[in-house]
Amino acid sequence: MDRLVKRILPTSIAVGTGLLVLLGYLLPVPPLASVRDELIRWAVIIAAFAFILGFFNLLRVHSGRARKPGGIYSVILILTAMTSLVLTLAALLIPSLRFLGDWWFRYVLSPLQATVAGLIAFVLAVAAFRLLRHRREAGVLVFLVAALVVLLGTLPLPAPAGNWLANLRTWWMNVPAMAGMRGLLIGVGLGVLLVGLRVLTGSDRPYSD
Amino acid sequence: MIYCPKCGTANRQGSKFCNECGAPLPATGLRCPMCGAMNPAGNLYCDRCSARLIPAERVPPEEEKPERPSPPKGISLPSVPLGEEEWLSELRAEALDLAPEEEAPGWPGELEAPGEPPTPEAAIPEWLAELEETVPEAPPPAEKPTPPLAGIPVPPSGEIPEWLRDVEFAPPIQEEPSAQPPPVAEVDVHAGMPSASTTVPPILIEGEEEILSTAPAEIPDWLKEAPAEAPPEYGGLVPAEIPEWLRPLQPREGVAVEEEPTETEGFLSGLRGLLPIGKGLDMPATAQPLLPRAPRPAAVARAELLQGLLSRPLITPPTAEIREAPRQSGWVLTRFLVGVILLAAILLPMLVRLPLFGPPTAPTAEALFATVNHLPGNTPVLIAWEYGPAESDEMDRVAGPLIEHLLRREARLIVVSTRMEGPAAAEALLASRLVDPSERSRRIANLGYLPGQAAGVREALGNLGGRTEAMTGLPASQLDIMADVHSIADVGMVVILAAQPDDLKTWLEQISVANPNVPVVAGVSARIELISTPYLAAGQLRGMVAGLTGGAVYERQLDTGWGREYEYYLTSIGMAQLAIAALTVIGALIFLVGGRKR
């Protein structure tokens, strides 16, 4: 019984659904394709429940951290999470309260998210400055050149230098970078393919012991 | 399972070479408990001293489970048989010469002395030493058997004093005296979750009567069987030598004697007090009759103290602070300077006008402008709004002019998004670009968030009419602007606003299946320009606005009031890019000349 619940059934579920969905991709004929989409829809609904797990994990972690020094941040986080949850739910379920959700999204969520995204530019700049500190292979020069070409190529610098750089950038994007990107993509595809095969043959079972 | 001596990989029983590094594998087998000779796996008697290797009631593991993955996955921990036999044999050895000095007062000393599994402090150095000479291929702990307390599952074999086993290997213990002790490997792999979750392991030592009862059964064992090892020292081990703290636990005569297992096979048959391999497991059954008279309070106190020590966490984290690596020279400074320069470069153009850059050029954007310009009025346009607030600072300026152009062309905008924040982000921009808010219901239908990536998109494309308007909550079929739009087939144009490569790919793939001949254009982030250009070349995209530059070009063609903002932006970004390029080159030179720090 134990084995059945913990091992055999899950494995058969994973392998079965997996094969069905894969079939749906490889020969997208009506019955298979619709089965595939149905299963994917299920996965979406189940994944939504994972959000609840995640939410409680977050609360658990931070309620634990709230007692440690610096716990004030965790307290703030929990409070914000609750506020955000309530406001958004209200906005989505009660049209008359929509303005609350919109306000929250527009003046709190958006600026914060956008600014953190902007910080990426800064950390990348720092990384660029320290590029040669850590990487000492010959290839790093290629990286350096590529970064500079792309960086300066986007600038609307006055002609002729501007045009020349822009063309160089376009060429770089479409030829050397393209080659590297394709090699990378195909390689990753192969990696994915094999992990997938391991899962679909039931030899890898991340969902059970 | 054979563990490669070179790299520690777990190889299946019987392989000659390591699957990982190809090194030849030792023909592992059981080590004879008597003479220490290695015997081929499956031997019943030692080749050298023909002592029995495997207890009669125990089937050699490899027969039970020919196909076994390595018990502890990962950095493969020591091979089970070896580990067991080794530290046990040394345990016996130590026990002999250390027994006397147990008289010495001071608990810790006493505890460690009789070669019971070393405490963490003792354990760590062993594998640490390994770690020092780590070669990439060789996960160190693989090579030496680590003492059980350092966390290697040791098979539930009889040699270990009972009370210790309770502490160590709770799950493997089976209550049935008859049941054969499963080889630990099996416990790990299969019983792994089941066994432990079902049989709740005995709390480290519940109730001292367990100790009191079991200790007598066991302690004498290794004391008594000493002669089998080295007769001369026997004198040194007369019961008189039993440390004072153990004396109360000493069994009364008679009980212990009938306790002793008698070997029935092998040339040792008839002898008593041999290591009862596996026998020791039937403790609970035999425990009852053994209960001694009410233990002396002193004994109880000691037993409790003993428990206290044993029930401490297996490894007490050393007090050593984390190695707070010295901030790499000038990290803070570098960071600060780069930050200041960056901010300066961005702010400068907003304060003083810098006629630094010529007008931006973006042929693709101009092409797209032409395409949209020829759009017949009142065309339903499906907009895949694939960006959230994190990208909206860039994407709003890519999408803005395009959206405004569409609105001017009197198009009907049907917005969907596979991003959670998509619909809200869309509302924000639409509000800013829609001249007359009352127009909204006639111009825009925001059909909201499509969960499920590709599948969600497929579903939506097939059934646009079946969705609900996110803002008003009305079913799409009731919106007059959706009156004649039921699926992708009724849409005159598709606009993909994407900041992530996957989103663009997903939409293009799905649309090419659902309705190959609807024109598709895109407004993309500069980040995915590289990945988008092939689609443009292949004709899957009829036009594209890429990055702020593209947006600016489009804006200029459209000539709305936003031109100035774009000018600021472009100059600031240009300055920042120049600054970063300069920083990169300077940094490169510094570190090239200065060489690697640290």
Place this chain on the structure above:
Amino acid sequence: MTSILPWLLIIIALGVLLWTAIRARRGPVPSTRPLPAFDGLPAELGHSAESGAPILFTLGSGAVGGDRTLTSIAALETLEGVADAAVAYGTPPIVAVGDPTILPLAEDIFLRAWNRRGTPERYNPTTVQFIGIQPTVYAAGVADLLLHERAHAHVLIGSMDEEAALVTHAAEGRGIPQSVAADRLPALGAVYPADARLAIGEELYAGPARIAALPRYIRSLRAQDVLRFLVVFLILMKVLGLW
């Protein structure tokens, strides 16, 4: 042709897996090249046990159930490879996940590891931490962990984009040794300059083979190599107009 190609690839891959499985019995198998990003991990684990400070694992934000599932699975398998030893040494890592669907799978790894140790009661439900949904927010959250929690080393393995730079930046500032394995171009571009041992692209999928070193992982690397040459062959055929 194009329609049968997927089948061809799958069948050949399966064939290689089977063949190597049989062949693994006798004779040596060619070794795989070392990958510093992973090979240093066991040592780091030991050092972390020594210092009592955990290793921080960043598993990225690839949702299980979506099209980045297998990247996350590969990351999880790599994590499982170190779980047993980490648990045995008594310093389980901190695992920061960026998508709730990875959470239960990552938690199971440590539940199982503690069960194998025979002390399930020592499993700590906050070993795996859900940091945030939106990738950038997740990255910033992990960076904050790195800056303010006791972490001995940092391992980033999973599906991320350029926001990964926020994380590596933090680790670098703290002077924490780190390994990064990413398979998406933006992430790779962003972390390449960082002070980290790097595993690029499909090397990420070799993580389990280097760490857990189970024969099945190594076999699948073989198959991957065979397919690699098949693809090269296909490219050449295409150029010659034979496909």
Place this chain on the structure above:
Amino acid sequence: MTADLIGLIAGTLLTLLVLSYILGDNPLYRLALHLLVGATVGYGVAVTTVTVLQTVLPALQSDSPDRVRALIPLVLGILLLFKGFPRWSAWGNFSTALLVGVGAAVAMGGALVGTIIPQTAAVGSLNVWLREGSAGLINGLIVMIGTIGALLAFAFAVPRQPALRRLWNGSVGVLGQIGRLFLLAALGAAFGTALTASLTVLVGRVYAVVTGIQQLLTLIGMSSG
């Protein structure tokens, strides 16, 4: 109006707090960050919950086939919640198994149909190169060599027999070295584009702060004067 005013102030302030990270990690930044994490998680949970309810509930009210179709994922979803309790965790295995199975297939399908085959085809499509004449041909060849090289750069196997190994290093090894350079070319380009994109965002934020402050000043000016 007042709501928008408060919002404007709040937004500008929060932006400033986050931007302060540029000058160094500090409590204000951490405050803003924790606000952000909380806000996004709360928002996400709310949106997903509502979306699921909207998709599942109607189906549940409808007749048999649809109800079953909605019920199965619902049950599996609830089972998934068992993962929150270590004791009952095993009951969630069904749900995680389905997620893993479906996800694996989706990813594999994408990799096969969406990446490996089209990309392979694109690399070797001679006719496309020739569209741009000789230059196109040269570029095409460069792309081909680069792609093959990049692919071989990842080769994991290393033959053990010395002779074979020498041969290997001579062929695959060399191509791999070349490929590595192309990989780095792509990485550098990715770095550049990522930098450009995130710079745009950063500039946007700085711009937002500046304009925000301007607006506030004007508002104060109006109220005072």
